[in-house]
Amino acid sequence: MSIKIALAGNPNSGKTTMFNDLTGSQQYVGNWPGVTVAKKEGKLKGRPDVVIQDLPGIYSLSSYSPEEVITRNYLVREKPDAVINIVDATNIERNLYLTTQIIEIGVPVIIALNMIDIVRRNGDVINLKGLEDALGCRVMETSALRGMGSQEAAAAASELAGSGESVHIPPVFNGSVEHAIAHIEESIQDRVEARYLRWYAIKVFERDAVILEELHLPKALQEHLEEHIEECEREMDDDSESIIISQRYDYVGKLVAQCVIRNIKAGGTDSDKIDRILTNRVLALPLFAVIMFLVYYLSVSTVGSLVTEFTNETLFGDWIYTPLSAWLARVDASPVVSGLFLEGVVGGVGAVLGFVPQMTMLFLMLSLLEDVGYMSRVAFIMDRVFRKFGLSGKSFIPMLIGSGCSVPGIMATRTIENDRDRRMTIMTTAFIPCGAKMPIVALFAGAMFGGSGLVAVSAYFVGISAVVVSGLILKKTRPFAGDVAPFIMELPPYHKPKLSNIAHTTGERAWSFVKRAGTVILLSSVILWFLQSFGTVGGRLMMVPDNNTSLLSSLGGWVAPFFVPLGFGNWQAAVATFTGLIAKENVVSTFGVLYGFAEVAEDGTQIWSRLAADFTALTAYSFLIFNLLCAPCFATIATIRKEMDSARWTLATIAYMTGFAYGAALMVHQFGLILQGNGLTFWSGMAFLVLALLLFLLFRPKPRVHGRYEPVSAPAEYRAVCPVGCKGCPANPENRKQIGRNRP
Amino acid sequence: MKTLRDIRVRERARVQKLHGHGALRRRIMDMGVTKGVEVFVQKVAPLGDPIEVTVRGYELSIRKEDAALIEVTQERSL
Numbered sequence A: 001m002s003i004k005i006a007l008a009g010n011p012n013s014g015k016t017t018m019f020n021d022l023t024g025s026q027q028y029v030g031n032w033p034g035v036t037v038a039k040k041e042g043k044l045k046g047r048p049d050v051v052i053q054d055l056p057g058i059y060s061l062s063s064y065s066p067e068e069v070i071t072r073n074y075l076v077r078e079k080p081d082a083v084i085n086i087v088d089a090t091n092i093e094r095n096l097y098l099t100t101q102i103i104e105i106g107v108p109v110i111i112a113l114n115m116i117d118i119v120r121r122n123g124d125v126i127n128l129k130g131l132e133d134a135l136g137c138r139v140m141e142t143s144a145l146r147g148m149g150s151q152e153a154a155a156a157a158s159e160l161a162g163s164g165e166s167v168h169i170p171p172v173f174n175g176s177v178e179h180a181i182a183h184i185e186e187s188i189q190d191r192v193e194a195r196y197l198r199w200y201a202i203k204v205f206e207r208d209a210v211i212l213e214e215l216h217l218p219k220a221l222q223e224h225l226e227e228h229i230e231e232c233e234r235e236m237d238d239d240s241e242s243i244i245i246s247q248r249y250d251y252v253g254k255l256v257a258q259c260v261i262r263n264i265k266a267g268g269t270d271s272d273k274i275d276r277i278l279t280n281r282v283l284a285l286p287l288f289a290v291i292m293f294l295v296y297y298l299s300v301s302t303v304g305s306l307v308t309e310f311t312n313e314t315l316f317g318d319w320i321y322t323p324l325s326a327w328l329a330r331v332d333a334s335p336v337v338s339g340l341f342l343e344g345v346v347g348g349v350g351a352v353l354g355f356v357p358q359m360t361m362l363f364l365m366l367s368l369l370e371d372v373g374y375m376s377r378v379a380f381i382m383d384r385v386f387r388k389f390g391l392s393g394k395s396f397i398p399m400l401i402g403s404g405c406s407v408p409g410i411m412a413t414r415t416i417e418n419d420r421d422r423r424m425t426i427m428t429t430a431f432i433p434c435g436a437k438m439p440i441v442a443l444f445a446g447a448m449f450g451g452s453g454l455v456a457v458s459a460y461f462v463g464i465s466a467v468v469v470s471g472l473i474l475k476k477t478r479p480f481a482g483d484v485a486p487f488i489m490e491l492p493p494y495h496k497p498k499l500s501n502i503a504h505t506t507g508e509r510a511w512s513f514v515k516r517a518g519t520v521i522l523l524s525s526v527i528l529w530f531l532q533s534f535g536t537v538g539g540r541l542m543m544v545p546d547n548n549t550s551l552l553s554s555l556g557g558w559v560a561p562f563f564v565p566l567g568f569g570n571w572q573a574a575v576a577t578f579t580g581l582i583a584k585e586n587v588v589s590t591f592g593v594l595y596g597f598a599e600v601a602e603d604g605t606q607i608w609s610r611l612a613a614d615f616t617a618l619t620a621y622s623f624l625i626f627n628l629l630c631a632p633c634f635a636t637i638a639t640i641r642k643e644m645d646s647a648r649w650t651l652a653t654i655a656y657m658t659g660f661a662y663g664a665a666l667m668v669h670q671f672g673l674i675l676q677g678n679g680l681t682f683w684s685g686m687a688f689l690v691l692a693l694l695l696f697l698l699f700r701p702k703p704r705v706h707g708r709y710e711p712v713s714a715p716a717e718y719r720a721v722c723p724v725g726c727k728g729c730p731a732n733p734e735n736r737k738q739i740g741r742n743r744p
Numbered sequence B: 001m002k003t004l005r006d007i008r009v010r011e012r013a014r015v016q017k018l019h020g021h022g023a024l025r026r027r028i029m030d031m032g033v034t035k036g037v038e039v040f041v042q043k044v045a046p047l048g049d050p051i052e053v054t055v056r057g058y059e060l061s062i063r064k065e066d067a068a069l070i071e072v073t074q075e076r077s078l
Helices: A017-023 A066-076 A087-106 A117-122 A127-134 A152-163 A175-188 A192-207 A208-215 A217-235 A239-260 A270-278 A284-301 A303-330 A335-353 A354-370 A374-387 A393-404 A405-417 A419-429 A434-447 A454-474 A499-533 A552-568 A571-579 A584-592 A605-614 A617-629 A634-644 A646-675 A681-701 A714-723 A731-741 B022-030
Strands: A003-007 A028-029 A036-043 A047-054 A082-088 A109-114 A136-139 A488-491 A534-537 A540-543 B012-018 B038-044 B053-055 B056-060 B072-075
Touching: A003 A017, A003 A087, A003 A152, A017 A028, A017 A047, A017 A082, A017 A152, A017 A605, A036 A374, A036 B022, A047 A152, A047 B056, A066 A087, A082 A087, A087 A109, A087 A117, A087 A127, A087 A192, A087 A239, A109 A117, A109 A127, A109 A152, A117 A136, A127 A136, A127 A239, A136 A152, A136 A393, A152 A419, A175 A192, A175 A239, A175 A552, A192 A208, A192 A217, A192 A681, A217 A239, A270 A374, A270 A634, A270 B022, A284 A354, A284 A393, A303 A335, A303 A354, A303 A393, A335 A499, A354 A393, A354 A405, A354 A499, A374 A393, A374 A488, A374 B056, A393 A405, A405 A419, A405 A499, A405 A552, A405 A634, A405 A681, A419 A454, A419 A646, A434 A454, A434 A584, A434 A617, A454 A617, A454 A681, A454 A731, A488 A584, A499 A534, A499 A552, A499 A571, A499 A634, A552 A571, A552 A646, A571 A584, A571 A617, A584 A605, A584 B072, A605 B012, A617 A646, A634 A646, A646 A681, B012 B022
Parallel strands: A003 A047, A003 A082, A082 A109, A109 A136
Antiparallel strands: A028 A036, A036 A047, A488 B056, A534 A540, B012 B038, B012 B072, B038 B053, B053 B056
């Protein structure tokens, strides 16, 4: 029998560091079902029979955030054998608030007083014995950062798991609350498992909607309990949820006053001093710009691009492509086989893998910023700008990185804890023109606009506008209108980065990218290669020399009519758009091939005159806009799929982006035609409709929607006014009936 | 009625009452802002919002519109 130990604690309590310390490389990383919250599991070093489960960092066990629901469901339903509750000893009061809730669940708990080295350095003293006596569980000193005490805590937890010791519950609440809870316990004891009785009773007292729904108490009983709760509320002059929270904090506050002696230093801690500069009203923005510039410059411009050039030219070119093609020629491989390997596999996957070094560099720096605690300052500094269009201050970094490549940009959304903000950032990041879209811009700027730099500037303007407009539209749609994340965020103290931690995070992110290149991207590249290299000649499927007669060109011919209203209904443009799915810069080389040039420069100088014949300035700009905003490349789509952890959300993102691109290009082309003095047509009417729809979506009032984790114990006046009444919301009369109904 | 929003930088206040409801109110309380606790306004973000306060020995950032839900009385600054 294996032992299951869960790690629970506040965000920034050093939980991840301890998890890495305990499990080493023996980790399995996935997602909790249905949300973008990472799930990590691993085996304890040297103890293959002990499984360590890392739970999301949380502040409380309410039912308002997915992280909290995941944690409490895990603790109650998966029944871990023991819990290590990691408590940041430098911030003991708020951390012990969660501890009182975890203990109540009735699982054996070991408290790891983490960051104890910092406490000692500050000269503070914590009375362990006092904490142990009061909380009824073992308290151990650890410093995961210094690799101190974690193994001992894990050993103690596995020992405790087998001991079957009964759990002591500390006296957190006062007489009248205890009285009401005892009453509830008595009434529901035959409905819940004995060890969780107190947990359920407190949640019923708090009127936790998720628990009430789960219990399905009979109506009479529900009303009877409600009387007790209301009596207690009258006595305390507060609502039951607030009573519980206040009393917990009062209890913890007293406990801390008894057990912790603080050595108050004049001038604040080192972290305060750093923050006085980094979030200074005047200096914060310039320093932020410098830090972001360094991150971008080092990863995208210098070190990153040097190594990327090496991987693309030398590693995949000279070391893989050339010997492979020579070998294929020597063994006299058929053109199908050599084409498949050289163009399909190496060409497609190589293009993507070439980005790995650059990305590793970028992830390295992001992990560093995250690890030292600067990331939450980024959110603090940028919040005001981004929340206007429904994003978080932390969305800035994905967007900035997205201007290099959307793939690491979307992966950088991992620093956004909130599920809703994260999904929205993922949906909009790929609108920012990435490096690979720049050749398309250069091609059209050169061919149609006399090489004007304004075209590139306008590309960024279009991208940023698309993000802003999408933010404003999306925040009013159903999936996003509900779970509005309160921006009440801890600014954790800065601390020295831990190298192994950073290496771990960086490696994990880079590896998950490489894995994708080997699967989804490989498959889609091969399919597209097939469509590009085969065609029907005289009724037979065979390899064709170039795209002009390929299956893809026939496909382009079918699709082209859809692009007529946008002004570029020729099949070449359609085919180029398709090949852009492998990598956006392919659009340029495809035009080259289609216009009969084997190879063109990055900005396609050779085909400028041919393009100028096929496009007008207006249709070229419309094509440009469509290609900047439409479905991103396969690598990005695969990344969205991985990060969203949902096929539906991925499809929704691609459909939204392509629809948005179509609408934008349609408006540009049709309104452009009108400005040029053309008369109104059916399609200009459609463009006006699109504009009207856009304005409606932008300015309609926000629908009143409750999210899944929205009001649970709505106050009376709220119950009376809310017309929506979501599932589980007490404001919905249907639900009140259901809560009262007997269990089946 | 004075709220946390009205407290100036480097001034102290004591929480009297929490307004608002649902997730927001619960979250504010879960972070340790409960009746009777003392908060100290550290600074305002460079763009004017949010603010940073010290509560229960740690730093918390909160938007001004949310701070307006926290009714306080001004404490004498040190």
